[in-house]
Amino acid sequence: MSTAANESPRARGKAPAGERVADWADGRLGIYSLAKSNMRKIFPDHWSFMLGEVCMYSFIIIILTGVYLTLFFHPSMNEVVYHGSYVPLQGQLMSEAFNSTLHISFDVRGGLLMRQIHHWAALIFLAGMFVHMMRVFFTGAFRKPREINWLFGFLLFVLGMFTGFTGYSLPDDLLSGTGVRFMEGAILSVPIVGTYLSMFLFGGEFPGHDFVARFYSIHILLLPGIMLGLMVGHLILVFYHKHTQFAGPGKTEKNVVGMPLLPVYMAKAGGFFFLVFGVIAFIAAVAQINPIWAMGPYRPDQVSTGAQPDWYMGFSEGLIRFMPGWEINIWGHTLVLGVFIPLVIFPLVLVAIAVYPFIESWVTGDKSEHHILDRPRNAPTRTGLGVAWMTLYLTLLVGGGNDLWATHFHLSINAVTYFVRIFFFVGPVIAFLVTKRICLGLQRRDREKVLHGRETGIIKRLPHGEFIEVHEPLSQEQLHTLTAHHQYEPAEIGPVVDENGVRRKVGTSEKLRAKLSSAYYGEDNQIPKPTVDEYKEITSGHGHH
Amino acid sequence: MSSQDIPEENLPAEQEHAHGAVSVADEENPFADPGLPPHEHRIQDIDERAAKRSERVVALLFTVSMLATVAFIASYLAIPHDKSIFVFPIGHLSALNFALGVTLAVALFCIGAGAVHWARTLMSDVEVADDRHAIEASPEVRAKVMADFRQGAAESGLGRRKLIRNTMFGAMAMVPLSGVFLLGGLGPAPKDKLRHTMWAKGKRLVNMNTNQPLRPEDVAVGSLTFAKPDGLEETSEDFQNEIAKAALMIVRLQPDNIKDKRELDWSHQGIVAFSKICTHVGCPISLYEQQTHHVLCPCHQSTFDLSDGARVIFGPAGHALPQLRIGVDSDGYLEALGDFEEPVGPAFWERG
Numbered sequence: 001m002s003t004a005a006n007e008s009p010r011a012r013g014k015a016p017a018g019e020r021v022a023d024w025a026d027g028r029l030g031i032y033s034l035a036k037s038n039m040r041k042i043f044p045d046h047w048s049f050m051l052g053e054v055c056m057y058s059f060i061i062i063i064l065t066g067v068y069l070t071l072f073f074h075p076s077m078n079e080v081v082y083h084g085s086y087v088p089l090q091g092q093l094m095s096e097a098f099n100s101t102l103h104i105s106f107d108v109r110g111g112l113l114m115r116q117i118h119h120w121a122a123l124i125f126l127a128g129m130f131v132h133m134m135r136v137f138f139t140g141a142f143r144k145p146r147e148i149n150w151l152f153g154f155l156l157f158v159l160g161m162f163t164g165f166t167g168y169s170l171p172d173d174l175l176s177g178t179g180v181r182f183m184e185g186a187i188l189s190v191p192i193v194g195t196y197l198s199m200f201l202f203g204g205e206f207p208g209h210d211f212v213a214r215f216y217s218i219h220i221l222l223l224p225g226i227m228l229g230l231m232v233g234h235l236i237l238v239f240y241h242k243h244t245q246f247a248g249p250g251k252t253e254k255n256v257v258g259m260p261l262l263p264v265y266m267a268k269a270g271g272f273f274f275l276v277f278g279v280i281a282f283i284a285a286v287a288q289i290n291p292i293w294a295m296g297p298y299r300p301d302q303v304s305t306g307a308q309p310d311w312y313m314g315f316s317e318g319l320i321r322f323m324p325g326w327e328i329n330i331w332g333h334t335l336v337l338g339v340f341i342p343l344v345i346f347p348l349v350l351v352a353i354a355v356y357p358f359i360e361s362w363v364t365g366d367k368s369e370h371h372i373l374d375r376p377r378n379a380p381t382r383t384g385l386g387v388a389w390m391t392l393y394l395t396l397l398v399g400g401g402n403d404l405w406a407t408h409f410h411l412s413i414n415a416v417t418y419f420v421r422i423f424f425f426v427g428p429v430i431a432f433l434v435t436k437r438i439c440l441g442l443q444r445r446d447r448e449k450v451l452h453g454r455e456t457g458i459i460k461r462l463p464h465g466e467f468i469e470v471h472e473p474l475s476q477e478q479l480h481t482l483t484a485h486h487q488y489e490p491a492e493i494g495p496v497v498d499e500n501g502v503r504r505k506v507g508t509s510e511k512l513r514a515k516l517s518s519a520y521y522g523e524d525n526q527i528p529k530p531t532v533d534e535y536k537e538i539t540s541g542h543g544h545h
Numbered sequence: 546m547s548s549q550d551i552p553e554e555n556l557p558a559e560q561e562h563a564h565g566a567v568s569v570a571d572e573e574n575p576f577a578d579p580g581l582p583p584h585e586h587r588i589q590d591i592d593e594r595a596a597k598r599s600e601r602v603v604a605l606l607f608t609v610s611m612l613a614t615v616a617f618i619a620s621y622l623a624i625p626h627d628k629s630i631f632v633f634p635i636g637h638l639s640a641l642n643f644a645l646g647v648t649l650a651v652a653l654f655c656i657g658a659g660a661v662h663w664a665r666t667l668m669s670d671v672e673v674a675d676d677r678h679a680i681e682a683s684p685e686v687r688a689k690v691m692a693d694f695r696q697g698a699a700e701s702g703l704g705r706r707k708l709i710r711n712t713m714f715g716a717m718a719m720v721p722l723s724g725v726f727l728l729g730g731l732g733p734a735p736k737d738k739l740r741h742t743m744w745a746k747g748k749r750l751v752n753m754n755t756n757q758p759l760r761p762e763d764v765a766v767g768s769l770t771f772a773k774p775d776g777l778e779e780t781s782e783d784f785q786n787e788i789a790k791a792a793l794m795i796v797r798l799q800p801d802n803i804k805d806k807r808e809l810d811w812s813h814q815g816i817v818a819f820s821k822i823c824t825h826v827g828c829p830i831s832l833y834e835q836q837t838h839h840v841l842c843p844c845h846q847s848t849f850d851l852s853d854g855a856r857v858i859f860g861p862a863g864h865a866l867p868q869l870r871i872g873v874d875s876d877g878y879l880e881a882l883g884d885f886e887e888p889v890g891p892a893f894w895e896r897g
Contacts, residue, residue: 041675042673042674042675079780085626085627093779093780106626106627107626109621109626109641109645110621110641110642110645112639112641112642113642113645113646113649116642116646117646145680178828178844181826181827181828182826182827182828182844184826184827184891185825185826185827185890185891186826188739188891188892188893189891189892189893190894191894192894193894194893194894195735195739195893195894195895196732196734196735198735198893199732199733199734199735199738200728200731200732201731201732202732203731203732204732204733204738204786205738205739205786205789205790206786206789206827207785207786207789208785208786240680241680242675242677249578249579249580249581249582250578250579250580250581250582250672250674251578252578253677254676254677255674255675255676255677256674256675256676256677257581257672257673257674257675258672258673259669259670259671259672259673260673263664263668264664264668264669264670265664267660267661267663267664267668268660268661268664268665270660271656271657271658271659271660271661271663271664272657272661273657274653274654274656274657274658274660275653275654275657275658275661276657277653277654277657278649278650278651278652278653278654278655278656278657279650279654281646281649281650281653282646282647282650282654284642284646285642285643285645285646285647285649285650286632286635286638286643286646286647287635298785299785299788300785300788300789300792300822300827300829301753301771301773301788301789301792301821301822301829302829302831303828303829303831303843303844304843305831305832305843306843307828307843307844320825320826320845320861321845321846321860321861322861323861324861325825325847325857325860325861325862325863325864326863327863327864327892329897332897333894333895333896333897334892334893334894334895334896334897335894336863336891336892336893336894338825338861338862338863339825339826339861339863339891339892369679369680371677402846403843403846413846414859417846417859417860450576476575476576476577476579477579477582479575479576480576480577480578480579483576484576484578532573532574532575532576535575535576536575539575
């Protein structure tokens, strides 16, 4: 700020108001050094990079509408008689929580819209995080230096699930109460301390008078508070690491190519918030969600058929539904394996994706930073594992809705359940093998394209009568893009005999690593990308085509 | 719009190359990075009329947003909350919710669409490359930090004064215990709460729907009746907790059809009473198949055979539904002959 151009208006005391405010703030907050590196920060462009934005914006929408809902919701389980304007429930006993939710839905103008935006945004938030994580996983964006940010995102997903669960349990309606009962039954199955945990959570026996108030503070304060912190951390790290980009001409591990935050991404990302909000508002205007008045207040002795949790909890429902009812009674105690095993697998399914980046980096032994994204085909084992995981997840979703599958497709519920029991083990294996084959096939096609060019669809007849298809050589841009990926060598177990001829002990972890490494990068597990020599031999040689 | 619409003077003589782009083919390495491709102009970059059109589109979108907000306010003020409208193909909707939602959606969406259209057509779309820097610190910085830390640690004397260190760790480890004990107030100890229900000898079985005590002749073959203990009213303080354990389902079977001997002993003229609470995770069982006497829990599809001691024949439940021993009192009403002999509902560690 010491150029002559800036000094002269200041001397007359007539710097533009905005500049003066910025100067004031800079003197106290140091905003200029922050803006120097960030105002024109470059963000690469790709459609899949907006998935994370969907999550962030739906989270903001959830907070906005959630604050509105707290102004009207009474987190209390005191029984009251309903006198509101929904006629079928008038005169019925219900908790204040249910009563106030009816009040929001029928007697607060716009209250139903806010409820529906809140709930739809929650579903979209979770779905967005799921797809965003898939994007990050399949393109290898979780590699160094972004492993911590992967964990932040993972925690956001898991906490989002529980925030959603505690949220939809608050209205104390028949459906959500059934879900809470399921949770209580699952907690009771924990060996030794299960009954204590249940009594402590519900303030006594189920359902008691406490859980709505307790879930309320967890739902509106504890979990969203942690999530807000994680989300800010997630964003700071995205800025700090600078965004990843796909390989292409001019794009390297040392640069980031795209358009500046101010003005392009300010407008695009800022505008995208309104697009997301607008779409969710439209869905909430036309699509009913969680009509608690149709289900009625919770009674532990009543239930409706087709009871389903929100989709993101569906896989836990699947686990509990397909598990055989094993119970072991020994020395006067009961080990409820039929419920406890699903309760243990539930976090394990999630932890598997959380720890994956660390497993892969251990196998590769790669300590360098990665900013160029992988195409999923160029990491066949990773892609296969990811699809295997998704197959497991989707199988469990099917299992969680086995009654709906049975009724909608006129199948036997027993058959659907047995299918899930088998496919839980077999499905991921099949998915892994098939995906890996597809990836290798695509790698071969890329290799073919680089070496022989693009199929033009033009058929040429040679003088001696042979028909050939004309292949067009790729441009250098395309050649570069298709050969830019790094291919690892499988890790070998080092020499077992040292320079003095003494046998070295080879640890099991070293053996395991070598095995995994060859499963990832060994022969047949990746197609060697074409080399310059191969290319030259083919293109310069005998006038190919 | 086609290129014929562009005035002659606006057509670039030649597409200029992007800033600093290297696109010289490398003889040695055909796979080498050719550098950023040249920038391709959009119609708006070279034709002011097209740019004006884009500007008008953006402004129109922002104007539509303003109008939608006005419509939102009007809907809020004008539409009665109980009015229902038919919207094809969705069906009947709350008019207020529909109007508020759609106007809000339009108001928001048009802001977003305007901003994105503005960014895509009028703001610069020249791709720029920015350098990345290693996240790791340089060795000098690392050495400085390590030295600083060692100096700070040495000055604190933490490593040298073991007595301070150990007592501090002890104190830090113990102080959270207070918090753990404070959580003790969250709930009572389980004791034998889960082992008992409200049922006791002489308690009449009261029909859940009619609130009248049940006589054997009220229970028809093939019907499923739900019952609660006499004295438990919806208005009772602990109604929810008690009904969560005491809910009962009653069916009448032909005594010859009852395969389980104890079940027959505990029945009255073929009327059997079982806990309605599923032994899996506690859902109330509500689906009865009268031909086979199977009941199905709608939550997780555990299926029990009521003619055979309510044993599990399918699904994830681990044990049979507890049976309540019933008889008839001197006035001819069905009554319990005691509490359930085993805990109802989901299994737990102390159940045994």
